[in-house]
Amino acid sequence: MIKVFTFGSCLLAITNLACGAQTLTAENKLNEFPAGSVTLEQGLASWQIFYEVASHPRCSNCHVGSSNRPMWSGPSYGKTRPHGMNIKADESRIGVESVPCATCHVTLLQPSENANTMPHTPPRVTAPWALAPVEAEWFGKSSSFICNQLKDPERNGNRTIADVASHLDHDRVLQWAWNPGGNRQSAPYSLQMVMDALMKWSAAGTPCPSE
Amino acid sequence: MQITVNGNQHEIDVEDDMPLLWILRDELGITGPKYGCGIAQCGACTVHVEGIAVRSCQVRAADIDGEITTIEGLGQPDALHAVQSAWVEHQVAQCGYCQSGQIMQAASFLDQNDDPSDEEIDSAMSSNLCRCGTYPRIRKAVKTAAENLRSA
Structure with a gap:
């Protein structure tokens, strides 16, 4: 029997992560680019920016598939391997069924500059730590795969690309990727540049690279 | 600040970033939770916050959000x-x-x-x-x- 439980101010359940309802203030700007104002070549270049971020360990380590096992990859980990300690985030993607992510990745009540300074400690942010939805599997996937996935409403939470770009600015776990602390390598570019890249890619008609 | 441990309320005067494990052991003398690694890799400091297991070495005073139970109160x-x-x-x-x-x-x-x-x-x-x-x-x-x- 699996129960629903509460942790902090968030409701954690097997099939639902109700913490998305938290009210957060957008910190970046959603810049519009008129349709047709961005060439195909520029659109593909913009996609490449997003892909470099999506495939970076700060992002891809938690964008895993139905194994539900977060990954440890990137310069700070050396060899690529699943998260240590036999951690599985389970079907809930937040570990309710075994060890909740928040058991170690404790949810901060207030932002803190020094919460993640020590290497090898579990990162902490002001939102419950969690895997990305299973539909957003990125780890080890090609640029073409992720490109087609991201614009597929069935796999992107029924969002427009503007919705996706806006969503990025409201996710505290995601924002941590640019300020990871410890000895972790930051995701490339900046969140503002990624949002702009997505919007330019959209204005270019969401072109995808071939395999 | 006030915290509740094993059903008892305590008034504590600590820095915001003091780990809960330190509060329990050094401030309150509750020594069931143990210090092992200090980086959430061993589990020796596990306590409950609102019934959920947490590594108390990772919970800063400022982030305590609910009633704490240690082995002494289980x-x-x-x-x-x-x-x-x-x-x-x-x-x-x-x-x-x-x-x-x-x-x-x-x-x-x-x-x-x-x-x-x-x-x-x-x-x-x-x-x-x-x-x-x-x-x-x-x-x-x-x-x-x-x-x-x-x-x-």
Whole structure:
């Protein structure tokens, strides 16, 4: 029997992560680019920016598939391997069924500059730590795969690309990727540049690279 | 600030970033939770916040969000928690240093799943290290505790 439980101010359940309802203030700007104002070549270049971020360990380590096992990859980990300690985030993607992510990745009540300074400690942010939805599997996937996935409403939470770009600015776990602390390598570019890249890619008609 | 530990309210005057483990052991003298690694890699400091297992070395004072239960408050000598009883029955402990964390982890896990498979037990308990290697007895004790909880 699996129960629903509460942790902090968030409701954690097997099939639902109700913490998305938290009210957060957008910190970046959603810049519009008129349709047709961005060439195909520029659109593909913009996609490449997003892909470099999506495939970076700060992002891809938690964008895993139905194994539900977060990954440890990137310069700070050396060899690529699943998260240590036999951690599985389970079907809930937040570990309710075994060890909740928040058991170690404790949810901060207030932002803190020094919460993640020590290497090898579990990162902490002001939102419950969690895997990305299973539909957003990125780890080890090609640029073409992720490109087609991201614009597929069935796999992107029924969002427009503007919705996706806006969503990025409201996710505290995601924002941590640019300020990871410890000895972790930051995701490339900046969140503002990624949002702009997505919007330019959209204005270019969401072109995808071939395999 | 005020915190509630094992049903008792305490007024504490600490820095915002003092880990809960330090508060429990050094400020309140509650020494069941143990210091092992300080970086959430061993589980010896596990306590409950609102019934959920957390590594108290990672919970800063500013982030305490609910009632805390330590091994001292899980059961009493004359009324042990089902997990504690199972631990005694299977004589799980060897040196014992990690065991309060193991028991708190198991109790929180069984509160979510009172009929776990061996694989589920291993999944839930693998992040609590035991240098004595009592893992086979831990798994047996968790199964016994689950049976007792279901029949309670």
